[in-house]
Amino acid sequence: MNLESIRWELKKLLAFPIPEIVIASMIFNGTIMLPSLMGSISSEDIGSLESYTIIHFFAEQILYPVVSFAFVIQGILMGVITAIILPYERESGMLDMELVYSRNRTELFAAKLIALILFGIICLFTSTIVLLVYNLRGAWLVETLFSLLIPCFSLLIQTIFIISLNVLISTVSDRTIISILSSALIFYSLDNLIKHSNPQPGSFLYNIPPISTSNFLLVPHEAVNNLIVAFIISLGFLSIAFIYFTRFYEVK
Amino acid sequence: MSVVEAFNVSKRFGKIIALENVNLSFNNGVYGLVGPNGSGKTTFIRIMLGLQKPSSGRILVFGKDPFYSHDEVFSKIGYLREKCAFPKWVTGIDYLRHVAKLKQVDLDQNVIHHSVVKGDFLERKIGTYSAGMVQRLGLLQALIGDPSLIILDEPSTNLDPLGRVEMVKLIQEIKRHGGKSIIVSTHILEELEQICDFIIVMDKGKIIAQDTLGKFIKSFSLDGTLVNAYARIMGGAQV
Numbered sequence: 452m453n454l455e456s457i458r459w460e461l462k463k464l465l466a467f468p469i470p471e472i473v474i475a476s477m478i479f480n481g482t483i484m485l486p487s488l489m490g491s492i493s494s495e496d497i498g499s500l501e502s503y504t505i506i507h508f509f510a511e512q513i514l515y516p517v518v519s520f521a522f523v524i525q526g527i528l529m530g531v532i533t534a535i536i537l538p539y540e541r542e543s544g545m546l547d548m549e550l551v552y553s554r555n556r557t558e559l560f561a562a563k564l565i566a567l568i569l570f571g572i573i574c575l576f577t578s579t580i581v582l583l584v585y586n587l588r589g590a591w592l593v594e595t596l597f598s599l600l601i602p603c604f605s606l607l608i609q610t611i612f613i614i615s616l617n618v619l620i621s622t623v624s625d626r627t628i629i630s631i632l633s634s635a636l637i638f639y640s641l642d643n644l645i646k647h648s649n650p651q652p653g654s655f656l657y658n659i660p661p662i663s664t665s666n667f668l669l670v671p672h673e674a675v676n677n678l679i680v681a682f683i684i685s686l687g688f689l690s691i692a693f694i695y696f697t698r699f700y701e702v703k
Numbered sequence: 704m705s706v707v708e709a710f711n712v713s714k715r716f717g718k719i720i721a722l723e724n725v726n727l728s729f730n731n732g733v734y735g736l737v738g739p740n741g742s743g744k745t746t747f748i749r750i751m752l753g754l755q756k757p758s759s760g761r762i763l764v765f766g767k768d769p770f771y772s773h774d775e776v777f778s779k780i781g782y783l784r785e786k787c788a789f790p791k792w793v794t795g796i797d798y799l800r801h802v803a804k805l806k807q808v809d810l811d812q813n814v815i816h817h818s819v820v821k822g823d824f825l826e827r828k829i830g831t832y833s834a835g836m837v838q839r840l841g842l843l844q845a846l847i848g849d850p851s852l853i854i855l856d857e858p859s860t861n862l863d864p865l866g867r868v869e870m871v872k873l874i875q876e877i878k879r880h881g882g883k884s885i886i887v888s889t890h891i892l893e894e895l896e897q898i899c900d901f902i903i904v905m906d907k908g909k910i911i912a913q914d915t916l917g918k919f920i921k922s923f924s925l926d927g928t929l930v931n932a933y934a935r936i937m938g939g940a941q942v
Binding site: 556 | 753754755777784801844
């Protein structure tokens with residue numbers, strides 16, 4: 452495996468115009484979290500009128516919705532980038548050069564995938580840590596640092612799921628716009644389908660933390676099962692994308 | 704063994720036949736690939752590079768299938784794409800280093816300081832380049848690793864008159880050193896006449912003529928020029 456391929460792919464992703472927005476969003480998240488982190492926010496404090504300062508009000512009424520919204524935006528942006536990565540490069544002509552100068556397609560596919568996963572982790576993980584810390588200091592159920600590992604792991608699976616499905620869409624799509632629309636349509640349908648077919652806590656994707664961390668903690672067994680299912684499905688998506696890319700994919 | 708051998712290569716895109724039973728072989732020397740737009744030149748080049756698979760027939764590059772055995776041929780190929788596309792956010796020199804690392808070779812300083820490089824544009828981000836600079840960068844990256852097979856698809860596109868002269872000199876210089884197979888696809892026949900040893904004319908996905916440059920001109924031209932020979936063979940007006 453040529454590490455240069457991975458380095459280059461990651462460099463490309465981080466230089467993409469959209470990640471700049473993501474990074475700005477991360478900084479924004481971190482910055483707006485500072486006042487609440489500096490202040491003493493706990494369940495008891497919030498209930499106490501004396502200690503419920505303007506900082507707490509700001510954190511409760513403004514920061515949390517903004518942070519949550521920013522988090523969702525980051526997720527969407529990551530989804531968009533992973534969905535368009537191949538059609539965009541194919542349309543611009545960059546993929547031609549990559550295919551010609553790569554040792555083989557397996558290496559190029561692996562490099563792109565590893566870079567996307569690293570990028571996805573950077574995008575979501577930073578934001579999640581901010582959210583977790585915020586929740587930890589607020590009214591969330593997590594009490595020890597160790598208990599953060601499970602939601603973080605589930606976040607990783609969630610990221611892999613989104614990336615895998617988008618890589619598959621990206622591989623079979625001819626054009627960038629088709630890839631974006633397909634990705635949006637599939638995720639919207641999937642999300643709604645899951646919500647309607649299984650509204651109980653623990654249904655995968657919608658209820659995988661950190662989107663719904665409390666559900667994960669309330670029904671961990673169900674959530675773990677869903678994570679395993681999500682991971683297996685992800686591997687299926689990646690296998691199809693890999694076979695298609697290495698055996699059939701053509702630059703037109 | 705020829706550098707490239709094509710046996711009855713055909714390529715279809717739905718109902719469109721891009722290539723039909725193309726038989727060709729390339730050895731050392733400069734080959735000019737000419738033909739009108741849509742004649743199948745770029746499709747043939749893409750199949751040679753392993754970017755597309757033939758619908759039928761077989762193509763071998765250095766004796767290997769370029770699509771499935773790319774790892775055995777990639778380091779021996781230099782490619783300049785028609786309408787070069789490079790990431791805009793890196794500098795030219797960074798891109799050249801990247802290609803050298805992929806090919807697992809040292810970046811030859813002779814390549815960087817070649818005559819096609821004017822000024823210090825390699826230190827600038829590619830996004831700031833003019834079309835001509837992008838083309839020059841494309842030429843340079845195609846030479847990295849001293850490849851045995853160099854494929855140039857419209858190499859003088861976007862180059863100014865001086866740049867075209869330099870490009871012709873560059874190819875002549877590579878040719879003088881010998882031991883390489885250079886395939887140049889272009890519409891600019893005057894340039895081709897100065898550099899190529901062989902001419903291959905394609906039309907509607909087929910090879911309609913192929914010969915050494917001298918024999919081709921002698922057979923078809925009334926005034927001893929490639930342009931006239933090409934116009935006559937394509938059934939165009941006398942040039």
